[in-house]
Amino acid sequence: xxxxxxxxxxxxxxxxxxxxxxxxxxxxxxxxxxxxxxxxxxxxxxxxxxxxxxxxxxxxxxxxxxxxxxxxxxxxxxxxxxxxxxxxxxxxxxxxxxxxxxxxxxxxxxxxxxxxxxxxxxxxxxxxxxxxxxxxxxxxxxxxxxxxxxxxxxxxxxxxxxxxxxxxxxxxxxxxxxxxxxxxxxxxxxxxxxxxxxxxxxxxxxxxxxxxxxxxxxxxxxxxxxxxxxxxxxxxxxxxxxxxxxxxxxxxxxxxxxxxxxxxxxxx
Numbered sequence: 001x002x003x004x005x006x007x008x009x010x011x012x013x014x015x016x017x018x019x020x021x022x023x024x025x026x027x028x029x030x031x032x033x034x035x036x037x038x039x040x041x042x043x044x045x046x047x048x049x050x051x052x053x054x055x056x057x058x059x060x061x062x063x064x065x066x067x068x069x070x071x072x073x074x075x076x077x078x079x080x081x082x083x084x085x086x087x088x089x090x091x092x093x094x095x096x097x098x099x100x101x102x103x104x105x106x107x108x109x110x111x112x113x114x115x116x117x118x119x120x121x122x123x124x125x126x127x128x129x130x131x132x133x134x135x136x137x138x139x140x141x142x143x144x145x146x147x148x149x150x151x152x153x154x155x156x157x158x159x160x161x162x163x164x165x166x167x168x169x170x171x172x173x174x175x176x177x178x179x180x181x182x183x184x185x186x187x188x189x190x191x192x193x194x195x196x197x198x199x200x201x202x203x204x205x206x207x208x209x210x211x212x213x214x215x216x217x218x219x220x221x222x223x224x225x226x227x228x229x230x231x232x233x234x235x236x237x238x239x240x241x242x243x244x245x246x247x248x249x250x251x252x253x254x255x256x257x258x259x260x261x262x263x264x265x266x267x268x
Contacts, residue, residue, distance in 0.1 A: 034255025043241035044082035054079035107135025
Protein backbone atom coordinates (compact mmCIF):
# COMPACT_ATOMS: atom_id res chain seq x y z
CA UNK A 1 0.00 0.00 0.00
CA UNK A 2 1.31 3.41 -0.98
CA UNK A 3 0.84 6.29 1.47
CA UNK A 4 0.17 9.74 0.02
CA UNK A 5 1.80 12.88 1.33
CA UNK A 6 -1.14 14.09 3.51
CA UNK A 7 -1.29 10.69 5.24
CA UNK A 8 2.46 10.70 5.82
CA UNK A 9 2.23 14.22 7.24
CA UNK A 10 -0.55 13.20 9.65
CA UNK A 11 1.36 10.12 10.81
CA UNK A 12 4.51 12.18 11.26
CA UNK A 13 2.64 14.81 13.28
CA UNK A 14 1.03 12.19 15.52
CA UNK A 15 4.37 10.45 16.05
CA UNK A 16 6.05 13.76 16.82
CA UNK A 17 3.32 14.69 19.35
CA UNK A 18 3.62 11.31 21.03
CA UNK A 19 7.39 11.67 21.19
CA UNK A 20 7.12 15.10 22.82
CA UNK A 21 4.64 13.76 25.37
CA UNK A 22 6.80 10.76 26.13
CA UNK A 23 9.83 12.98 26.68
CA UNK A 24 7.91 15.35 28.91
CA UNK A 25 9.43 15.46 32.38
CA UNK A 26 7.88 16.38 35.71
CA UNK A 27 8.28 20.01 36.70
CA UNK A 28 11.95 20.78 37.08
CA UNK A 29 11.64 23.91 39.23
CA UNK A 30 9.16 24.61 42.01
CA UNK A 31 8.45 27.55 44.31
CA UNK A 32 6.27 27.64 47.37
CA UNK A 33 5.20 29.38 50.58
CA UNK A 34 4.06 28.02 53.93
CA UNK A 35 2.71 29.19 57.29
CA UNK A 36 2.09 27.44 60.58
CA UNK A 37 3.16 27.05 64.19
CA UNK A 38 6.55 26.95 65.89
CA UNK A 39 7.65 25.20 69.04
CA UNK A 40 10.69 24.52 71.18
CA UNK A 41 12.22 21.77 73.32
CA UNK A 42 14.89 22.81 75.78
CA UNK A 43 15.60 23.94 79.32
CA UNK A 44 12.13 25.47 79.82
CA UNK A 45 10.26 22.68 78.01
CA UNK A 46 12.08 19.41 78.44
CA UNK A 47 9.48 16.79 77.55
CA UNK A 48 6.65 18.06 75.33
CA UNK A 49 7.82 17.34 71.77
CA UNK A 50 4.83 18.98 70.04
CA UNK A 51 4.19 22.05 72.17
CA UNK A 52 3.46 25.04 69.91
CA UNK A 53 4.33 28.44 71.36
CA UNK A 54 4.55 30.73 68.32
CA UNK A 55 4.21 30.92 64.55
CA UNK A 56 6.35 30.47 61.47
CA UNK A 57 6.24 31.52 57.82
CA UNK A 58 8.56 30.57 55.01
CA UNK A 59 9.29 30.26 51.31
CA UNK A 60 11.38 27.96 49.16
CA UNK A 61 12.69 27.29 45.66
CA UNK A 62 13.18 23.66 44.69
CA UNK A 63 14.88 21.66 41.97
CA UNK A 64 13.14 18.32 41.24
CA UNK A 65 15.70 15.89 39.85
CA UNK A 66 13.24 13.00 39.54
CA UNK A 67 9.68 12.29 40.65
CA UNK A 68 11.18 10.93 43.89
CA UNK A 69 14.07 13.27 44.69
CA UNK A 70 14.42 17.04 44.98
CA UNK A 71 16.60 19.69 46.60
CA UNK A 72 15.09 22.86 48.04
CA UNK A 73 16.56 26.06 49.40
CA UNK A 74 14.38 27.10 52.29
CA UNK A 75 13.90 30.25 54.38
CA UNK A 76 11.80 30.33 57.56
CA UNK A 77 10.98 32.99 60.08
CA UNK A 78 9.54 31.88 63.41
CA UNK A 79 8.93 32.90 66.99
CA UNK A 80 9.17 30.65 70.04
CA UNK A 81 8.77 31.27 73.75
CA UNK A 82 8.37 29.57 77.11
CA UNK A 83 7.59 30.65 80.65
CA UNK A 84 8.23 28.71 83.84
CA UNK A 85 5.13 30.35 85.30
CA UNK A 86 2.99 28.25 82.95
CA UNK A 87 4.61 24.94 83.91
CA UNK A 88 3.03 22.16 85.95
CA UNK A 89 6.47 21.32 87.36
CA UNK A 90 6.98 22.87 90.80
CA UNK A 91 10.73 23.14 90.27
CA UNK A 92 10.14 25.20 87.12
CA UNK A 93 7.54 27.36 88.89
CA UNK A 94 10.05 28.13 91.62
CA UNK A 95 12.80 28.94 89.08
CA UNK A 96 10.52 31.47 87.30
CA UNK A 97 12.54 31.99 84.09
CA UNK A 98 11.07 32.99 80.73
CA UNK A 99 12.15 33.92 77.21
CA UNK A 100 10.94 34.79 73.73
CA UNK A 101 13.05 34.69 70.59
CA UNK A 102 12.75 35.29 66.87
CA UNK A 103 14.30 32.71 64.54
CA UNK A 104 15.67 33.41 61.06
CA UNK A 105 16.59 30.13 59.37
CA UNK A 106 18.13 29.37 56.00
CA UNK A 107 18.61 25.75 54.94
CA UNK A 108 19.20 23.30 52.11
CA UNK A 109 16.84 20.30 52.29
CA UNK A 110 16.83 17.03 50.39
CA UNK A 111 13.27 15.77 49.79
CA UNK A 112 12.45 12.10 49.17
CA UNK A 113 8.96 11.14 47.92
CA UNK A 114 7.68 7.65 48.69
CA UNK A 115 5.53 7.50 45.52
CA UNK A 116 6.01 8.40 41.85
CA UNK A 117 4.92 12.04 42.19
CA UNK A 118 4.64 13.73 38.78
CA UNK A 119 2.23 16.59 38.28
CA UNK A 120 2.19 15.80 34.54
CA UNK A 121 0.89 12.27 35.02
CA UNK A 122 2.61 10.08 37.58
CA UNK A 123 1.22 7.03 39.31
CA UNK A 124 -0.03 9.06 42.29
CA UNK A 125 -1.41 12.56 42.82
CA UNK A 126 -0.23 12.49 46.41
CA UNK A 127 2.79 11.21 48.28
CA UNK A 128 4.19 11.16 51.79
CA UNK A 129 7.77 12.41 51.93
CA UNK A 130 10.78 12.78 54.21
CA UNK A 131 13.35 15.54 54.29
CA UNK A 132 16.69 16.27 55.93
CA UNK A 133 19.41 18.82 55.42
CA UNK A 134 21.64 21.44 56.94
CA UNK A 135 21.29 25.15 57.60
CA UNK A 136 21.89 28.03 59.95
CA UNK A 137 19.67 29.91 62.37
CA UNK A 138 19.97 33.36 63.88
CA UNK A 139 18.23 33.93 67.23
CA UNK A 140 17.89 36.76 69.75
CA UNK A 141 16.43 35.65 73.10
CA UNK A 142 14.56 38.34 75.03
CA UNK A 143 12.53 38.72 78.22
CA UNK A 144 9.96 41.38 79.06
CA UNK A 145 9.55 42.77 82.59
CA UNK A 146 7.47 45.77 83.63
CA UNK A 147 6.92 46.77 80.02
CA UNK A 148 10.61 46.73 79.07
CA UNK A 149 12.10 44.11 76.74
CA UNK A 150 15.69 43.00 77.44
CA UNK A 151 18.07 41.26 75.03
CA UNK A 152 19.24 38.34 77.18
CA UNK A 153 22.18 37.42 74.94
CA UNK A 154 23.75 40.81 75.70
CA UNK A 155 23.62 40.28 79.46
CA UNK A 156 25.62 38.07 81.80
CA UNK A 157 22.70 35.96 83.00
CA UNK A 158 24.96 32.92 83.51
CA UNK A 159 28.55 32.22 84.51
CA UNK A 160 30.47 31.87 81.23
CA UNK A 161 33.75 33.15 79.87
CA UNK A 162 32.49 34.58 76.57
CA UNK A 163 29.16 35.63 75.05
CA UNK A 164 27.51 32.83 73.09
CA UNK A 165 27.08 33.14 69.29
CA UNK A 166 23.58 33.94 68.05
CA UNK A 167 24.05 32.45 64.57
CA UNK A 168 24.67 28.71 64.64
CA UNK A 169 24.46 25.55 62.56
CA UNK A 170 21.14 23.69 62.56
CA UNK A 171 20.11 20.24 61.31
CA UNK A 172 16.53 20.08 59.97
CA UNK A 173 14.65 16.79 59.52
CA UNK A 174 11.02 15.73 59.25
CA UNK A 175 8.26 14.61 56.94
CA UNK A 176 4.97 15.51 55.37
CA UNK A 177 2.34 14.89 52.73
CA UNK A 178 1.91 16.67 49.39
CA UNK A 179 -1.03 16.56 47.00
CA UNK A 180 -1.34 17.77 43.39
CA UNK A 181 -4.83 19.23 43.43
CA UNK A 182 -4.88 21.18 40.14
CA UNK A 183 -2.54 21.29 37.14
CA UNK A 184 0.80 22.66 38.33
CA UNK A 185 -0.45 23.58 41.82
CA UNK A 186 0.18 21.43 44.87
CA UNK A 187 -0.60 21.73 48.56
CA UNK A 188 1.43 20.20 51.36
CA UNK A 189 1.64 19.83 55.11
CA UNK A 190 4.77 18.98 57.08
CA UNK A 191 6.35 18.86 60.50
CA UNK A 192 10.07 19.43 60.87
CA UNK A 193 12.41 19.43 63.84
CA UNK A 194 15.65 21.37 63.98
CA UNK A 195 18.59 20.44 66.19
CA UNK A 196 20.44 23.69 66.86
CA UNK A 197 24.15 23.62 67.67
CA UNK A 198 23.59 25.74 70.77
CA UNK A 199 21.97 25.40 74.18
CA UNK A 200 21.09 29.07 74.33
CA UNK A 201 17.94 29.49 72.24
CA UNK A 202 16.31 30.18 75.62
CA UNK A 203 19.38 31.86 77.20
CA UNK A 204 19.51 28.99 79.72
CA UNK A 205 22.22 26.33 79.84
CA UNK A 206 24.78 26.42 82.65
CA UNK A 207 24.97 27.76 86.19
CA UNK A 208 23.93 30.90 88.04
CA UNK A 209 26.56 33.70 88.01
CA UNK A 210 28.34 35.15 90.99
CA UNK A 211 27.20 38.67 90.10
CA UNK A 212 23.46 38.65 89.24
CA UNK A 213 22.28 40.72 86.28
CA UNK A 214 20.09 43.43 87.84
CA UNK A 215 18.06 45.73 85.59
CA UNK A 216 15.49 48.45 86.13
CA UNK A 217 15.28 51.08 88.84
CA UNK A 218 14.20 50.76 92.44
CA UNK A 219 11.64 49.70 93.55
CA UNK A 220 11.06 47.81 90.28
CA UNK A 221 14.47 46.22 89.87
CA UNK A 222 14.56 42.73 88.36
CA UNK A 223 17.24 40.07 88.71
CA UNK A 224 17.29 38.66 85.16
CA UNK A 225 19.72 35.92 86.18
CA UNK A 226 17.39 34.71 88.90
CA UNK A 227 13.87 36.22 88.96
CA UNK A 228 12.72 33.58 91.45
CA UNK A 229 11.13 34.75 94.68
CA UNK A 230 11.78 31.41 96.39
CA UNK A 231 14.65 31.54 98.96
CA UNK A 232 17.60 29.28 98.22
CA UNK A 233 17.23 29.31 94.42
CA UNK A 234 19.92 30.98 92.34
CA UNK A 235 23.02 30.41 94.44
CA UNK A 236 26.18 31.12 92.42
CA UNK A 237 27.51 28.01 90.68
CA UNK A 238 24.31 25.97 91.02
CA UNK A 239 22.66 24.52 87.93
CA UNK A 240 20.30 26.88 86.09
CA UNK A 241 19.25 24.66 83.16
CA UNK A 242 19.28 20.97 82.30
CA UNK A 243 22.36 19.01 81.20
CA UNK A 244 21.49 18.62 77.51
CA UNK A 245 23.88 20.53 75.28
CA UNK A 246 21.55 21.43 72.40
CA UNK A 247 18.11 22.97 72.08
CA UNK A 248 15.57 21.89 69.46
CA UNK A 249 12.84 23.83 67.70
CA UNK A 250 10.10 22.71 65.33
CA UNK A 251 7.95 24.10 62.54
CA UNK A 252 4.50 22.70 61.69
CA UNK A 253 3.37 24.10 58.34
CA UNK A 254 0.79 24.02 55.59
CA UNK A 255 1.61 25.50 52.23
CA UNK A 256 1.11 25.79 48.50
CA UNK A 257 3.56 25.42 45.64
CA UNK A 258 3.71 26.03 41.90
CA UNK A 259 5.75 23.85 39.56
CA UNK A 260 7.22 25.11 36.29
CA UNK A 261 6.66 22.31 33.77
CA UNK A 262 9.33 21.80 31.13
CA UNK A 263 9.34 19.51 28.12
CA UNK A 264 12.20 18.03 26.21
CA UNK A 265 11.22 18.08 22.56
CA UNK A 266 13.14 17.95 19.31
CA UNK A 267 13.44 21.05 17.16
CA UNK A 268 13.38 21.03 13.36
